[in-house]
Amino acid sequence: xxxxxxxxxxxxxxxxxxxxxxxKIASGEALISSGLIDSxxxxxxxxFIEERYGVRIDDTELNADTFDTLEQLTAIIRERRT
Numbered sequence: 001x002x003x004x005x006x007x008x009x010x011x012x013x014x015x016x017x018x019x020x021x022x023x024k025i026a027s028g029e030a031l032i033s034s035g036l037i038d039s040x041x042x043x044x045x046x047x048f049i050e051e052r053y054g055v056r057i058d059d060t061e062l063n064a065d066t067f068d069t070l071e072q073l074t075a076i077i078r079e080r081r082t
Contacts, residue, residue, distance in 0.1 A: 005053070005074045012048055017041045027071045032064035049073075055080045 002049045017037060031037050037045070043060040050056050055077050067073040 002053075005077055006070045008052070009045075009070050009073060013041075013045065016048075017044060025063075025070060028069050030064075030068050031070070032068050049077060053077050053081060059064065 004056070006027050010027075012029075013025060014023045015021045025031075025036075029036070039062070046057045046059075048061060059074065061067075061076075067076060
């Protein structure tokens with residue numbers, strides 16, 4: 001499941017948030033701390049996650065301390081789906 005979720009999150013981010021469909025995001029690449037995505041993008045990403053995976057990410061969790069990579073975000077999704 002993890003690789004599939006990472007792939008889906010990556011595709012969503014490059015097409016819908018970054019608007020750079022040819023760009024690749026590595027699973028361990030810093031998203032927030034590097035400035036790749038901003039706070040507005042985090043809200044969009046959390047809505048996508050809730051709709052796609054049925055997992056809620058609280059507003060207070062939308063930060064680099066909670067998740068900063070696709071791997072960390074996937075772990076949260078996996079943990080909350082079980």
